[in-house]
Amino acid sequence: MKADVLIIGGGIQGCATAYHLARKGALVIVIEKDYSGRHASGVNAGGVRLLGRDMAEIPLSKASMEMWQTLDEDLGHDTGFRRQTLVNIAVDEVDLATAQAREAKMHDAGFMHERIIDQAELRERLPHVSANCVGGVISELDGYAIPFKATTAFRLAAENYGAQVIEGEEVLGLRRVGDAWLAQGARHGYEAETVVNCAGAWADKIALMIGDNVPLSHAAPMLMITARMPHFAKPVVGAISRQLSFKQFENGTVLIGGGAKGFADRANNRTRLDYAKLAAACRTTAEFFPIMRKASINRMWAGLEAYMPDNLPVIGPAVNAPRAFHAFGFSAHGFQMGPVVGQVLADLVIGGQSRFNLSPFRIDRFDRKVL
Template sequence: MAGSDVLVIGGGLHGCSAALHLAMRGASVTLVEKDYPGRHASGVNAGGVRRLGRALPEIPLSIASMELWHRIADLVDDECGFESHGQVKLAESEADLATCRERAETLRAMGFDHEEVIDERELRDLVPAAAPHVVGGLVSRGDGAALPFRTVQAFRNKAERLGARIVEGVAVTDLRREGRDFVARLADGRELSAPILVNAAGAWAGRVAERFGEPVPLEVVAPMLMITERRAPFLKPVVGATSRTLSFKQFANGTVLIGGGYLGRADPDTNRTVLDYAKLGENARTVRDLFPVMRDARVVRAWAGIEARMKDGIPVIGPSRTEEGLFHSFGYSLHGFQLGPICGAILAELVTTGRTNLPVEPFSIARFGARAA
């Protein structure tokens, strides 16, 4: 039986980030991923790196993570395709603009100033291709986007260079406690053990939590994305909308990514997703309404990843309530990509020191209650 200090289940961005930060702190780490790192939500999302529009409990973590994104090459030896042209939420009416003002005022009252209301003139400077009816918006100027799969691989590879053992392409078929150790049996018959277990299993993390007496209201979802043919350059920031569902960005090669959280169907047992073309059509119509330049654009590909969404829309981060040595990092609810760098650091702090300076209490699994294992 192969042993290490920490066993990480799940090779998405959060699992790889935890493995990296633990290795940086001198822990011996084994990470197990049933497919390959970045196969699911972490590698096939829109790549948004945003503080804009965050749930209030997430804002301190998001701000800390943004500091890491702006020097991401120092952390993982790769720029990860990160570009910081800001993120903008469009206001299509005076009511939308009032919503933007209310949001900015709420954040200022909490001591945060990264979200700014902009009028129509500045909106046109930032997003000149926006439809004529757009009257302003909300901007977070330091935000941006990165390349998801490249980012996951950068974290995975740096963790491995620092000594982490990465086990890919084999599933965990059983998890149990034997004395002080957690023992994972793999599909090929091998067994791995460690006194610390990090549950970063994404859409499958609820099964791990329930195995140790902590059932959670986790929904497995399949957020969809589309990409178009190449267009002449017309957009630098990542764009969303105040009263519609949208995530919209143009790559340097001219292709345009369209998303925003429209859901297909996910089957976590088979790793398969099924697209909902009616919802994709709704997503495309939003783009037509907001960007006339896109009205003749052709969609060349659409896909969906498998992800975990929590009932309250925020993740589970921190120690188990029922099992000493078990730590959770899952349920990022379609907006976990930007948080990846800092949440790995938080998990490493909690594992090695038992504390963190960032406010993680709102993300405790204890908020869902617990039962005996």
């Protein structure tokens, strides 16, 4: 099977890249070893978050946030996006000092999207928050989407422009022969001028086939969702210094995250929950919001996520092979950046450059430099 571009990985990064490339007229094949959105892209918390980003990510994240505001209309499919505001809670004066120091740094860099709020405004926005909390930081543009819906929306939009998504097809081999990349899947062979590595927790294996070595790790971030509750929190909620993350959906259910990790078994394509950590996340949530003491947990799960040592993704060209590009290692905060990352990769593939500074995301940034 032949294409202009072969994308390995059918998560949100791969499907968004396929969409932007197909829109520009490229013949695109996406191959996914399971099904589109099976791992991190389809089972994450769905946070569409600009607040609290690493400074290196902010330009990309801001551009992506603008795209999210009209994404349903642009794709012609429902992503479940809701602009709800994100509040990171300060539990004490130390947290407020941390927020003020970051605010000064942000303003110096020209970023004004984060705003510190006092205790009165915190309680106005979150009436059920614990009386001990003293304030927080908000970003008005932030919100959430439904991960599987959003990933599927990009996939369907890409297919509308002629992209082909092949599921259940694992890459067993990949090599450069002449001016083409040849990939051997479990069922078919593929040939393309360009290859794009969006393989998530398995991306280091694909990178090695391309010729790039990378210190990627993987883990299993856990989530749980409650039965329906009375509505008590419209904003998405986090905390400055605690592992707190939750959102209440329109149907009353509450999704609880916080970054606790279970056990990842990448070789066997599965995860296992750590119930002690989930219990700790429940206690933390109830400390911040006593109303949550009445909540009953309905379901718990974990995804397989790729992490880089500095928690910044790899985005950009391969360094040891031509016509190869990477987008992986988003370290549990890549969902929001999916729309813009797809656009960036399409620009790199077709035009050879991006309007963003991608140097912080180079795949070889951890290589030892010989002087």
